[in-house]
Amino acid sequence: MAAGLARYLASMEAIRQYFNQLVPLEDAEWQAFAACLTKRTVKRKEKILLLGQVCHEVCFIESGSFRFFHEREDGSEWVTAFFFAGDFVTNYRSVITNQPSSHHIEAMQDAVILSIQKADLFRLYLEFHALDRLGRRIAEGLYLTVAHRLDAFLYESPEERYEALLQRNSRLLNEVPQYMIASYLGVKPETLSRIRARR
Template identity: 40%
Template structure:
């Protein structure tokens, strides 16, 4: 089921041959993550990437006072990792936390980079996924700097209606840069 979902998701980017698809699936392993489990952690090198079909992750870090600051959410289907750490092999700047119990496909950096050498189409897929992540990150930064918290909340609701009501308020408030009380008032006004 997960591998079929992977093939369908990859098909949005590129059409792989049966051999290429088998090679990509062959380096994956099924991993079960529990709600609140951190897949990547600040200060540790992240050497794995995940394909997530269903569920979502929260990216966060701690500020100077030890408060958790949610910087982003990634919703399945998607590939996730601590991208900077994964690519540079340096410690992560963020924690990547599962927000629900889920089953994912896990890929090691070494295995994936090995496939890049053997299969140009898979290397192209890696580039296309990285480009999609870069576009999403730039869009997120633009919205953060140029739109109100209410507009960003509405956008989050429009794009991910199945998940928004399951995200704890403190995480959404942190993501929007507002207090939980302000978020509660804003939600009431929107309804």
């Protein structure tokens, strides 16, 4: 399995690059983190976290993609975020509060992930200043992302959100069905269809 090993090493390198952008890590700090990662495969439509479960892990996506979505009592689904190869995916809210997740996390394609358990993560935070700092930077990043998304919902029309998404991530439109894009934009599929028709 030389190809598998090569991809694994590439993933590890990708994670280290990602971290180094936020906080430069010494080898010992990095090794301690890397030693906690375990690899597994996930099938398309398989959920790695169910609504109602407490989330115990943070996953790096080596390949494949995921959607993070809420399911309402009436069965309707509302996508909060999409995650692709190179991203981390978790319900960090559930991880830090220990409360049941209000969202599902589901693979949109077959995927390979590297995960770290929250117990290990919290131990690393205590042990290494640099990793706690990294955790701060990551939490700050999550805050910026969700604050920006809130602003988009408060101050922009669905059409403006769609335009902004096009600018930011036109690739997304080819990779996920339009009804999930609509859901992410906070409108019904019919509405997105009409937005697209009148451009």
